Amino acid sequence: MSQTTDRSFDISQSLDDLGPDERMKESSDFLRGTIAEGLLDRITGAVPSEHDVKLMKFHGIYQQDDRDVRDERRRQKLEPAFQFMIRVRLPGGVCTPSQWLMLDELARRHGGETLRVTTRQTFQFHWVLKGSLRPIIQGLHEALLDTVAACGDDSRGVMCTVDPRSSTLHAEVASLAKQVSDHVIPKTRAYHEIWYGTQRIASSAPEEPFYGPTYLPRKFKIGFALPPSNDIDVFSQDLGLIAIADDNGLEGFNVVIGGGMGRTDKDPSTYPRLASLIGFVPAENLMACVEAVMGVQRDYGNRKNRQHARFKYTIDNKGIDWVREEIERRMGMSFAKARAFEFTSNGDPYGWQKSPDGLFHRTVYIENGRLNLRALDVFREIAQSHSGSFRLTPNQNIIISGVQENQRKKLDSIILKQLGPDQPSALRQNAMACVALPTCGLAMAESERYLPELLDKVEAILAANNLANVPITFRMTGCPNGCSRPYLAEIALTGRAPGKYNLYLGGGFHGQRLNRLVAENIGEEAILNILSAHIESYARERETNEHFGDFLVRTGKIENAANTGTSK
Template sequence: MSESVVEKIKKESKGLRGSLKESLLDEHTGAIRESDRALIKFHGMYMQDDRDRRDERAEKKLERLYSYMIRLRLPGGLLSAKQWIALHEVTNSYTTGVIKITTRQTVQLHGILKHHIKPTIKDFNTVKLDSIAACGDVNRNVIASAHPRFSAVYEEIFSYAGKLSKLLLPKTHGYYEIWLDEEKISPELEKDELYQDRYFPRKFKIAIAIPPYNDVDVFTNDVGLIAIVENNELVGFNVSAGGGMGATHGNAETYPRLASMLGYVKKDDLFKVVYEIATTQRDFGNRSDRKLARLKYTIDRMGVDVFKKEVETRSGIPFEPEKEYALTIRHDEYGWHKNHEGLYYYTAFIETGRVYDGDKVQFKKAFYEIAKTGKTQFRFTCNQNLIISDIKPEDKDEIENILQQYGVIQATQNASPVRRNAIACVALNTCPLAFAEAQRYLPSLIDKIEDILDRYNLNNEELHVRMTGCPNGCGRPYAAEIGFVGTALGRYNIYLGADALGKRLNKLYKENLEEPEILSTLDALLKDFSANKNLNESFGDYVIRKKIV
């Protein structure tokens, strides 16, 4: 089979450099060269344009309003107070002004003009932040259960996110040469045994879950690691592989998939095993059709047992039978909590992950004032929320007063369970792949879903609703009890029947619905659920029991 165009671009890129320097110098366009659009992703960026203004600019015979999204590499989602200040200032100087928390425990900033990319990256670099490998056919941001109160050995488990990120980081120095004007280094120092000149066939994602929490949706990742703690000591990890959310409308060969369990490995063997899962995908993954290039398709093509044997042969480490574990909680722990060290944490609800200053709540002002105290750290969750973390008892009142002053505590307390659990990707107006709205639309749809829940006395139901503007699944809609996937402007497919804990995918229920049809569909379903559900039965389980899907 012939390789895709992107494979050729990667091989000829001179370590992901391409002609990016020349593209940046071209002042006649806000865009970059076609081949560079594939390469810039490896540097943590996407070229986009304002889709709200396409028609207006076309009428005036103007080029599309091109800009760039930059995503930070933040293993485990941790930022210091100093780094938050830098993030705040960069956001105000070069972007749309909104900090978007992603479902991969990091942030992305939109609306950066071409001539502002280098100043943005240089400002981040001064506080030791980068966007290397935050996008592209490489290992993406490594995520881990967010809340330090989850386990007495949390910090040790959390450290694996950073170590895995470093292990699977590309060796090219191109990022530093292009964006930070550093000198070119010897090609010998760039020799990359993992990525070679091919990189992976497609993106590669790793998540670490700490039972009983599955806030990372561990089985939706290429590699899912479940920490095994015995007698308050981390002993190893259950390792799963082959999860992924992406699909394509109308292409039955593409599908979401939950990861298959490979087995248990001791903690000292983890890095070798994960590395060889990566090399197996590198060598066996589909390089002719990018829609079929994720690890999930490689495993289904090879067979789980054959894939597992290949990893064992390469690593020299046999998988042991999986250890017993229980994942029973997927939501974030909102409000104040204290860990075993006596430190306090406040989890703030951030609707659809958009950190901005509105009329009722001023997130940016609050978090900036908190960062200026220097008395906290900041931790992103995989549900698009933020934990103000590591607060000493004597500093708690000061932080709480700031959160109260700017409405953060009120917004968190007043949000219903269904709103707190909802997730949306960016979609329109910036994502070039989106068919429909998501983050701009979901809050108003939740208003109407809340009315239905109220009608049938389901106000306290922990319902998981997720929406994406396209079937690529960035908001993990296929692992939601109610998933909305955009098909066209104002139209969505509805998926039902995932469980509440991330262990079962949903299934297509109805296609191409507009809002009135969505609401009448949900009204009938939730009315029936209220009348006939079993004690403590989740909506997703009810849908399966009643064979609605």
């Protein structure tokens, strides 16, 4: 990215006033820290330096421990069972068969024979030991993959709608998603030196011409949506780009800014926010727009209080009009009036889909995105002969894409033989959970491991009310941070303590409205009682084709939350 010369934030003048993470980044030697030395320490399974643990997030790595055995190990006076999570940078969720085979090999050898598809269209390795970090990253490098900026205070993985029915437009926008991802990742050579073993080369050029030594105040998320599908939940992005096309192809993008799902449980001044629609930019001005938006957050984001460092707080503090005008000033042009668009779905198309190029695409349901050994076996067999690509969806499923008609029967037989029928219920098609326990250090309650069991009980309530085939979005997280985008769901649970959750209801089915908190710190019995009462009312009183969240708002059973600026 190009260097911005009019920064309002000057690290040399204001370092004493900044939070500890800002000082840590500034002194990290552009994300090097002492990571390389810590990897050589064989006395511990951890990276010894607390600062290095934070810096490694910029390299796509989280240090964690197995919380299922934490207490027992403490009693035995042993250090925690340290292990690591590695997140791959995979713009738009597009993966080639050769890349898949490498991911499979690394997962079997170093990742506990499991891979996880995330809600941001990429893969995570879990249960990785310290000695396996370099082998995984070097193996990814052989497959032209990396983990740069998959975590940390920078631009995270760039999302893109997965719609196999619009092959030409999808290919163009997916290509732009990759270009944007390559453009906005940090330019420091620290990653290459630490993980690939390259030598540091002296240079007079700025090592981080855009980010500078302190990078961004917090993470920054970018996503491309292709109406009528809002599978990426574009209004949850810091920068959302809604593709506008006509018969001649892509024209440009409606721009939405300031979305964010996270909140801090004990800080009522934190909140989820829907992105605001600020205008339209032609496709040729896309990169200038991305740089300008990120530049505003870099220069004006809160660097004293990390709880208020996301772009949504910058916008609310400065005002949306001021932020839009500052973006326009940096772009050197004004936004045009937003174009009309409509979202009619945010789920994945199941069954075989045919695109205009004559190729076929099949979605495979992956419960909570977890690829166990049986699923790995299936996809390895497919990848060994597949000539198309794989696409990871924001709903944690996998699309086998670009299939010739004469290969469909073979693929079906492989999937059915190993996995059985993969047409989930309407509720499960629209449900997802974060990882939570036992690996996530932030989790307060179960999520991935508990959701299937809870859905069984909710499905029974729906079936008793003749609603088994009605789609409802249902999302769960083990803490309030919002990794599965719960605050947009019609039904959502966020963890408070073991077996206890906050219950939210009334989000928009297409991701256009936030839900509302209806009960705090409750267990399963109370959750099911509340849902049962609302579902019974929904069965009796709903209008034709009315979604559950819309019904709750229309009938006043919950307070109406604000919609976005979606135009139609």
